[in-house]
Every structure is written in structure tokens, then in C-alpha cells.
Amino acid sequence: MPDGTMLAALYRGTGPAAEVLEVVEVARPDPGPGEVRVRVAVSGINPTDVKNRAGIMTWPIDGFQVPHHDGAGTIDAVGPGVDPGRIGEQVWLMMSAHGNAWGTAAQWCVVPEWKARRLPPDTDPLLGATLGVPAVTAAYALTADGSVEGRDVLVHGGAGAVGRCGIELGRWAGARVITTVSSEAKAEVARTAGADLVVDYRTEDVVAAVRGFSAGVHRVVEVSLAANAAIDTEVCAQDAVVVVFATDGGEAVLPVRPSLLKSLSFRFILLYNLDREALELASGVVERALDDRALTLPPITRFALEDIAAAHQLQESGPFGRVLLDIP
Known part of the structure; x- marks a missing residue:
């Protein structure tokens, strides 16, 4: 040329x-x-x-x-x-x-x-x-509402791009990470990423499995509120934050009473709407995790x-x- x-x-x-x-x-x-x-x-x-x-x-x-x-x-x-x-x-x-x-x-x-x-x-x-879109999305979802160190985090779709980053970043940040998947092959991806508990939502009762592991989830990284709203409200601890980053599954029906009783917050994020400061803060989280060899x-x-x-x-x-x- x-x-x-x-x-x-x-x-x-x-x-x-x-x-x-x-x-x-x-x-x-x-x-x-x-x-x-x-x-x-x-x-x-x-x-x-x-x-x-x-x-x-x-x-x-x-x-x-x-x-x-x-x-x-x-x-x-x-x-x-x-x-x-x-x-x-x-x-x-x-x-x-x-x-x-x-x-x-x-x-x-x-x-x-x-x-x-x-x-x-x-x-x-x-x-x-x-990295880019999925890692920055996961970093923002996990950290924008405070530290998850010592907390229990639920990442839906743990074999997906955002989900897998969420597992690795959550573990790096000191959280115990629970994730949901839809097959054994995806479960292996999530386990390799470091998930503490992997639940196959097609064959297991997600609420029972999470409750058997955690006294209450403090942060949810949510890919499909339509499918998981009832699960999230059942397993979340008081004052937990559910961060929704995608619309998989279409429109959601939100269980209002249990959400109200637990004072849950639902945050909807789109990277295009975040300002430079927010994007740089989330990117900084990714950079530090890279320095610590926490991302694979x-x-x-x-x-x-x-x-x-x-x-x-x-x-x-x-x-x-x-x-x-x-x-x-």
C-alpha cells in the first residue's frame, strides 16, 4: 500500500x-x-x-x-x-x-x-x-456503589463477556462470587474464572442454592431482569444494589413489595451514558486488576x-x- x-x-x-x-x-x-x-x-x-x-x-x-x-x-x-x-x-x-x-x-x-x-x-x-466494554461494565457495576470486599456478589450469566469479567473482578476485589449459567460447559468457564458457587439455572433451584450458600447478596450484576427479578429480590440482603446492564429477555415485572421491605436499589447502566470521570474510574479498576494478574x-x-x-x-x-x- x-x-x-x-x-x-x-x-x-x-x-x-x-x-x-x-x-x-x-x-x-x-x-x-x-x-x-x-x-x-x-x-x-x-x-x-x-x-x-x-x-x-x-x-x-x-x-x-x-x-x-x-x-x-x-x-x-x-x-x-x-x-x-x-x-x-x-x-x-x-x-x-x-x-x-x-x-x-x-x-x-x-x-x-x-x-x-x-x-x-x-x-x-x-x-x-x-477488555473494553465488558470489563469496564463489570467494574462499574461492582464498584460504583461502594466496596464489595467481604461481601457476597451474584453475577448472572457467568460465562458471558461481562459475567466472566464480573467473576474475576469480584474475586480480585475481595468478594465471594456466586454465578448462574445454563450448561456444564459454561459452568466450567465460570469455575475457571474463580466463582465460589456456580448454579445451573436450567437444572437447579437458584434461590435454594444461593440461600444455602449466602445469608444475603449485597450486589447483583444483572443481564436479564426479566428472567431474574424474582430471584434477585429473594436472595438479596437489605440495602443491596441490583445493577442492570442489558435487556436480555425483554421487559421485566418487578416484585415491588419484597423490594420495598428490603430497601433494594435497582440501577440501570449504559456505558454510553456515563461521563468521562465514571468511565475513567471503572477503567482504573480494570488497570489495577491487570497489574495484579487478576484478569485472564x-x-x-x-x-x-x-x-x-x-x-x-x-x-x-x-x-x-x-x-x-x-x-x-
Whole structure:
């Protein structure tokens, strides 16, 4: 390729992956004030990325959009106002494509410098590319309402991207972690991540299992309030917080009386709505956990950049583990 160009996957309008995604040669972006440019090694795909591309949840496209919030790579240029000492730093990327045409599905991306988070030098970039949205979501859910040290935490969907991060971060923060799963294979993922109690909700009575283990859960990381509202109100301790980060299962019916009697709080979070301070605090939790080697690589499926449409299709099918793109 000519100097100053790069390969990027992009879409110019929303729709099915095979119809709107293309891999093309484009001009390599330069960082502006307060920005860094990252040579991307690995790009991570989240449910939010495929929903944006499909038009289910999206923002206006200014000509084109390079997708994907998550990734890992090395800073190779900085804009005005950014410490030149960051050049050469290995980083993981957070919310790269939010309000920005340059997501991580390209050889280079440009982001505000605070969205390029320090990755310990000997850390596998594959792990770095699995952090971003799920790790920051889990960190915020666990820590925004106070410490969970010495507390019991319930993480629903422990084999999912957010759930698995929630298990590892919860254990690192000093909590006892209970999780729910839907199969033995997923139970093994959760046990490997360090869950203290794993409950298969398809074959076990979740309330009985949790009550047999815990006198009361203090924090819930909730992926499906529609399915779990009654369970959460039954197993929570007084003044517990249920943090809802997804809408799996549709609309929920909230048991009001038991929630009232226990003074439960229900917090609904969307990373897009968090301000920079909140995102940086949660990202700082992830960075400290990385320093302590508390986060590990989940099951992954890897695709080449040119196979991005197939990678999106797999993500839409509900994959086991994370879907990653290797960037040439």
C-alpha cells in the first residue's frame, strides 16, 4: 500500500453484515489535540458493535464508520497536548467507536488519549482486546456503589463477556462470587474464572442454592431482569444494589413489595451514558486488576480482518466466548 494509507473495515450505511461491511484502503488518520493514534493488533467485537452496524442501536454516520469499541495495540503518534512519552506504549482500547469514525477494525485508529488505557508490557494483546466494554461494565457495576470486599456478589450469566469479567473482578476485589449459567460447559468457564458457587439455572433451584450458600447478596450484576427479578429480590440482603446492564429477555415485572421491605436499589447502566470521570474510574479498576494478574483470557474465536462479515454473523448468533479480529 502507498505510504499514509491503511486497510480498514467500514460501513457507510446500516444493515446485514454481508451487505454493508467492506474492507478497503483508506487514508491513515492523524491524531488531533488530546488524541493518540494506535497501531491496532487485535480488534474485539461486542453485541453493541453488531447492533450499531445492523441499525438496531446506532448514531448518525458521517460518511463511514469503522466499527468496534474494543482492541489492543501500540501508540505510534500523539496529538498536541499529549505526552510524547506515550509513544510506544502498549494499550487496550475502550469505547473507540463511540462518537468517533475510527473504531478498532482497522490497522490504525485515533482516539482521545484517555480511551487508550495502559496494558502491562508483557500482557497478551489478545487479552487486551477482550477488555473494553465488558470489563469496564463489570467494574462499574461492582464498584460504583461502594466496596464489595467481604461481601457476597451474584453475577448472572457467568460465562458471558461481562459475567466472566464480573467473576474475576469480584474475586480480585475481595468478594465471594456466586454465578448462574445454563450448561456444564459454561459452568466450567465460570469455575475457571474463580466463582465460589456456580448454579445451573436450567437444572437447579437458584434461590435454594444461593440461600444455602449466602445469608444475603449485597450486589447483583444483572443481564436479564426479566428472567431474574424474582430471584434477585429473594436472595438479596437489605440495602443491596441490583445493577442492570442489558435487556436480555425483554421487559421485566418487578416484585415491588419484597423490594420495598428490603430497601433494594435497582440501577440501570449504559456505558454510553456515563461521563468521562465514571468511565475513567471503572477503567482504573480494570488497570489495577491487570497489574495484579487478576484478569485472564476468555475462550476466543479469531477471524482475519477480511472475514469481518463472518465474525459479525458469529457474534449475532451468541458465540461461546469472545470474537476477535487479527489485524494484519
